[in-house]
Amino acid sequence: xxxxxxxxxxxxxxxxxxxxxxxxxxxxxxxxxxxxxxxxxxxxxxxxxxxxxxxxxxxxxxxxxxxxxxxxxxxxxxxxxxxxxxxxxxxxxxxxxxxxxxxxxxxxxxxxxxxxxxxxxxxxxxxxxxxxxxxxxxxxxxxxxxxxxxxxxxxxxxxxxxxxxxxxxxxxxxxxxxxxxxxxxxxxxxxxxxxxxxxxxxxxxxxxxxxxxxxxxxxxxxxxxxxxxxxxxxxxxxxxx
Amino acid sequence: xxxxxxxxxxxxxxxxxxxxxxxxxxxxxxxxxxxxxxxxxxxxxxxxxxxxxxxxxxxxxxxxxxxxxxxxxxxxxxxxxxxxxxxxxxxxxxxxxxxxxxxxxxxxxxxxxxxxxxxxxxxxxxxxxxxxxxxxxxxxxxxxxxxxxxxxxxxxxxxxxxxxxxxxxxxxxxxxxxxxxxxxxxxxxxxxxxxxxxxxxxxxxxxxxxxxxxxxxxxxxxxxxxxxxxxxxxxxxxxxx
Numbered sequence: 001x002x003x004x005x006x007x008x009x010x011x012x013x014x015x016x017x018x019x020x021x022x023x024x025x026x027x028x029x030x031x032x033x034x035x036x037x038x039x040x041x042x043x044x045x046x047x048x049x050x051x052x053x054x055x056x057x058x059x060x061x062x063x064x065x066x067x068x069x070x071x072x073x074x075x076x077x078x079x080x081x082x083x084x085x086x087x088x089x090x091x092x093x094x095x096x097x098x099x100x101x102x103x104x105x106x107x108x109x110x111x112x113x114x115x116x117x118x119x120x121x122x123x124x125x126x127x128x129x130x131x132x133x134x135x136x137x138x139x140x141x142x143x144x145x146x147x148x149x150x151x152x153x154x155x156x157x158x159x160x161x162x163x164x165x166x167x168x169x170x171x172x173x174x175x176x177x178x179x180x181x182x183x184x185x186x187x188x189x190x191x192x193x194x195x196x197x198x199x200x201x202x203x204x205x206x207x208x209x210x211x212x213x214x215x216x217x218x219x220x221x222x223x224x225x226x227x228x229x230x231x232x233x234x235x236x237x238x239x240x241x
Numbered sequence: 242x243x244x245x246x247x248x249x250x251x252x253x254x255x256x257x258x259x260x261x262x263x264x265x266x267x268x269x270x271x272x273x274x275x276x277x278x279x280x281x282x283x284x285x286x287x288x289x290x291x292x293x294x295x296x297x298x299x300x301x302x303x304x305x306x307x308x309x310x311x312x313x314x315x316x317x318x319x320x321x322x323x324x325x326x327x328x329x330x331x332x333x334x335x336x337x338x339x340x341x342x343x344x345x346x347x348x349x350x351x352x353x354x355x356x357x358x359x360x361x362x363x364x365x366x367x368x369x370x371x372x373x374x375x376x377x378x379x380x381x382x383x384x385x386x387x388x389x390x391x392x393x394x395x396x397x398x399x400x401x402x403x404x405x406x407x408x409x410x411x412x413x414x415x416x417x418x419x420x421x422x423x424x425x426x427x428x429x430x431x432x433x434x435x436x437x438x439x440x441x442x443x444x445x446x447x448x449x450x451x452x453x454x455x456x457x458x459x460x461x462x463x464x465x466x467x468x469x470x471x472x473x474x475x476x477x478x479x480x481x482x
Contacts, residue, residue, distance in 0.1 A: 064468035071465070075333050082323040092316050095336055179431060186427040190420060196434075200441075224312070227305035 016081050020090060023073055024150075027094050030066045030101050031146040031212075035139055037063070037108035038205055042135035045115035045198060046128045053119070056112035063105035070098045086219070093219040097149070100208040100215075104142060107201040107208075114194045114201075126181055126188065127195035130174035134202045137167055141209035148216045154237040160213035161225075161233060167206035174199050257322050261331060264314055265391075268335055268342070271307045272387040272453075275342050276380055278304070278349035279446055283376035286356035286439060287369045294360070297353035304346035311339045327460070334460040338390070341449040341456075345383060348442040348449075355435045355442075367422055367429065368436035371415035375443045378408055382450035389457045395478040401454035402466075402474060408447035415440050 037056055044053035074095050077083065083091055141163050148156035175196060182192045211226075217236055218224050225233035278297055285294035315336050318324065324332055382404050389397035416437060423433045452467075458477055459465050466474035 061468075068465055068467065071333075075329065078319060078333070079325050079329055084320050088316060088320055092312075092319070092336065095333065096340065099337065099340060179434065182423075182430050183427055186424055186430075189423050189427075189430070193420065193437075224309055226309065227302075 016077075016083075016087075019073075019077055019081065020083075020087060023070065023077065023091070023094055026066065026070050026073065027097060027101070028146055028150055030063065030070065030098065031142065031149075033059070033063055033066070034101050034104040034108060035142040035146070037105055038111070038135065038139045038142065038202075041108040041111035041115060042131060042139075042202075044112055045118060046132050048115075048119040050116055050119045053112040053115040056115075057109050060105050060109040063102060067098050067102040071095060074098075086222075089219045089222060093215040097212050097215050100211045104205050104208045107205050110201045111198050114198050118191065118194050121191055121194075126192060127174065127178055127199070130170070130177070131195065131198055131202070134167060134170050134174065134199060134206075137163070137170065138202050138205040138209060141167070141206055142212075145209045145212040145216065148213060149219075152216070152220050154217050154220050157213040157216040157220075158233055158237045161210055161230065164206050164210040167203060171199055171203040171206075257318075257324075257328075260314075260318055260322065261324075261328060264311065264318065264332070264335055267307065267311050267314065268338060269387055269391055271304065271311065271339065271342050272383065272390075274300070274304055274307070275345040275349060276383040276387070278346055279352070279376065279380045279383065279443075282349040282352035282356060283372060283380075283443075285353055286359060287373050289356075289360040291357055291360045294353040294356040297356075298350055301346050301350040304343060308339050308343040312336060315339075327463075330460045330463060334456040337456050338453050341452045345446050345449045348446050351442045352439050355439050359432065359435055362432055362435075367433060368415065368419055368440070371411070371418070372436065372439055372443070375408060375411050375415065375440060375447075378404070378411065379443050379446040379450060382408070382447055383453075386450045386453040386457065389454060390460075393457070393461050395458050395461050398454040398457040398461075399474055399478045402451055402471065405447050405451040408444060412440055412444040412447075 037059060040052055041056045043049065044056060074091050077091055078088075081087075141160050144156055144163075145160045147153065148160065178192045178196055178199075182189050214224075214226050214233075217233060218226075221236045221239070223232075223236040225236055278300060281293055282297045284290065285297060315332050318332055319329075322328075382401050385397055385404075386401045388394065389401065419433045419437055419440075423430050455465075455467050455474075458474060459467075462477045462480070464473075464477040466477055
């Protein structure tokens with residue numbers, strides 16, 4: 001039979017859990033938005049859709065506001081609930097991840113800006129295939145990193161980290177092709193440069209998805225796998241299973 | 242007269258303060274290193290000094306390790322000391338700022354990589370004046386942002402934020418000049434692109450210095466000035482004086 005004090009403690013603990021899960025949900029909502037932002041920015045670019053590009057740029061303000069709210073909420077939870085162990089790792093990881101998600105949003109906004117510039121200059125089909133391909137790839141990395149976070153699934157997180165190397169290779173290859181094209185047709189330099197900036201932004205999105213994945217592993221395992229060889233992350237995840 | 246309990250509490254409080262100031266010092270040390278990394282990377286580039294570029298790349302591993310240590314220490318302080326109010330803002334701000342400093346280190350490493358590529362290709366004087374100029378500018382922003390943090394000086398932090406706009410303008414102007422030059426002399430495309438990536442990296446360093454400055458204002462004032470117009474930051478800082 002529970003005493004009044006037990007009931008009180010249980011109540012506090014339930015409140016705490018619901019605050020943590022609210023924090024987690026907010027991050028997932030923000031993640032869903034920035035993933036969509038990346039996809040929309042790429043669509044706006046390859047389809048020359050200025051209206052969609054404008055929508056992406058406007059939506060970024062909302063992303064920024066969610067960042068502020070999440071940071072405020074995370075700090076409030078630390079102050080009020082004094083979380084320890086895995087709860088604390090969750091809150092600290094959220095504080096880290098929210099910065100990565102915000103920057104993914106920023107990169108989408110930059111891509112939208114280049115989409116507007118390219119739409120004005122007219123079609124520049126060179127590089128669009130690569131933009132779409134790498135765009136789809138990094139958007140799926142963002143989605144998978146968020147899934148890994150939602151389900152505390154470090155195997156999925158590890159897979160995201162491995163994808164990042166593939167994206168880096170795709171990025172380098174696409175960039176090299178554009179340089180060759182610019183040399184063959186100097187009139188295309190300005191347009192090709194815009195595509196290169198877009199590819200760079202997408203490559204950065206992949207980096208941020210990778211960071212989110214690293215934070216998921218830290219959150220679940222308590223092992224910080226940043227700046228370490230892939231084998232270190234693999235060992236941390238294997239210990240779990 | 243103090244009781245034994247008072248003495249104990251005072252002892253704990255002294256330990257806590259020394260832990261906070263140790264955390265702060267570690268961040269300042271890391272900041273000093275990455276500022277130097279930016280300067281060295283730029284020197285390596287404009288002087289074609291491959292040996293210095295190699296040193297910058299090697300040193301980045303140390304920066305990465307300091308990041309891990311600071312994050313670990315900050316999390317440990319939260320768990321053990323349950324800081325509140327301005328102490329908590331300090332710790333959370335450190336967790337944010339350490340990520341910006343690490344990325345400044347990353348950008349320096351990238352610049353060093355381009356310095357090596359350019360040293361191999363031979364001199365490419367085009368754009369070096371701008372690289373040196375913007376490099377000096379953003380390195381001083383990093384230094385000022387760290388000074389602002391060391392002295393809790395929000396006026397200096399605000400000045401850093403204002404510098405960032407100037408750097409963005411310098412960056413755009415330097416980039417435009419390079420595009421023009423590439424069109425005039427397509428054989429220079431590859432070298433000019435390397436310089437453009439370097440300018441981009443420096444512009445990012447300025448962004449991260451700006452982020453550090455924003456966190457300093459949050460830490461001191463409790464007002465989050467991110468994603469707000471400059472006038473909002475100005476008001477937050479004026480309230481202090």
